[in-house]
Amino acid sequence: MAGRSDLTEYGYRKARARFLAASDVCHLCGHPAADTVDHITPVARGGAPDDPANWAPAHGVNRCPTCGRNCNGEKGDRPHTSVLTTSRDWYVKP
Ligand SMILES: [Zn+2]
Ligand SMILES: [Zn+2]
Numbered sequence: 001m002a003g004r005s006d007l008t009e010y011g012y013r014k015a016r017a018r019f020l021a022a023s024d025v026c027h028l029c030g031h032p033a034a035d036t037v038d039h040i041t042p043v044a045r046g047g048a049p050d051d052p053a054n055w056a057p058a059h060g061v062n063r064c065p066t067c068g069r070n071c072n073g074e075k076g077d078r079p080h081t082s083v084l085t086t087s088r089d090w091y092v093k094p
Contacts, residue, residue, distance in 0.1 A: 012050055015050070015052065016037045016055070019037060019052055019055055019057070020034065020035065020037065020057055023057055024057050025057060026057055026058050026059050026064060026071050027040075027056035027057060027058060028058050028059070028069075028071035028072070028074075029059065029064055029066070029067055029069055029071050031059075031064050031065075031066035031067060032066075033059070033064065033065050033066070034057035034058050034059050034060075034064075034071075035059065035060055035062050036057075036058050036059065036060035036072050037055045037056070037057065037058070038055070038056050038057070038058035038071075038072050039054050039055065039056075040054050040055070040056050041054055058071045058072040059071040059072060060072050060073065061073065
């Protein structure tokens, strides 16, 4: 039985395909038809590259057919939380 760390590139691709077959709703824009697997905690920041618990569907270079975004590409290296830190808006009064 293959352990997590000796997942081959082929096995990794198969696992990702299975993951996207189970759920292809992009975690960044919320639309279906995601074709890449994004890492919730980026690998560069210590996230597990081959742990499905750290995976989320996202649109890649083929772009979202609904909103046209390259979600995974747009995100770049920014941490996900930076998108959500808009608490200032609550205090802005017209
Ligand atoms: Zn998307
Ligand atoms: Zn979209």
